[in-house]
Amino acid sequence: MQSLGDVLERLHTAWDRLNSAQGTMRFWHEPRRARRAYEAWRHASPPGSIEPLRAAGARADASPAAEPADTLREVAIEGYFRFWMAKPWHWRIERLRADSRGQLSELHEIMVINGAVWWVWIQDEQHKVHTNARAAHPEQRAHDGVDRALLVMLDPAPLLGTLRLHGVGSAEELGRQADVVQGTVRNPQPDPGLWPGADQYRLLVDRQCGILLRAEALLAGEVYAGTAFTELVLDQPIPEERFVLQVPRGARVRYC
DSSP: OOOHHHHHHHHHHHHHHOSEEEEEEEEEEOHHHHHHHHHHHHHTSOTTSSOOOOOTTOOTTOOGGGSOGGGGOOSOEEEEEEEEEETTTEEEEEEEEEOTTSOEEEEEEEEEEETTEEEEEEGGGTTEEEEOTTOSSOOOOTTTTSOHHHHHHHOOGGGGGTEEEEEEEEEEETTEEEEEEEEEESSSSSOOSSSTTOSEEEEEEETTTOOEEEEEEEETTEEEEEEEEEEEEESOOOOGGGGSOOOOTTOEEEEO
16 A cells, blocks of 8 residues: 555545546445434534435424334445546536346436536436526536535545545555545534445545545444446546437426
8 A cells, every 4th residue: 555645645636637537336325324324423413404314205303213114124225327527527427227136227317517507307307307508697616516426536635624544455446556545534513525424434545546436434344335436437538429418309498
């Protein structure tokens, strides 16, 4: 493993080192332990600052015991992002479901960001497309619209302010050399940018550019949630048409 100082420097400058990235990212969690960690984090925060987790359809005042039992099932829930990113701020993110064998199946959401202009298609909303393309002055905010689970993998610098990190070894992921670091939250109140409430986090930091190849959350020494790239290509050209959303046939466009 390289020195911790070198690893921290790469984490801090990872986003600056990238010109483009494309690939597939898997994210997963075990509902029972993820809920336990989240609730511990919520109770350690100022009262009312964080909403409790609720099952779909549960009353706002329902106790966890009154919620449907399937919210506590232990089978891991997983999903996938296919993504393309090119600087200065061009994104295409496709969210996919996985079948019972973990194979990619249904595409149910597409987001395209081209500077300050964005388009979103969500299959669950009767094939609606939302966009700000006709806004007189569309505003672009830092990291606007990109899921934090994906963004922190490519830009892990914010973790330096929330985690105390120490090196534990080396690993290889997707044929790339990585340094393995573990971290605990400096303050239980801020969201560390990963899965909140974990006892510990394990990060695989790419030795060349400093992005995260894998990030895992642990409770009592066991992994219960994480994100990891399953395919990754860095700094290769991406065609401009990738950042244009072709509106699906029959979809209704709503201008925001």
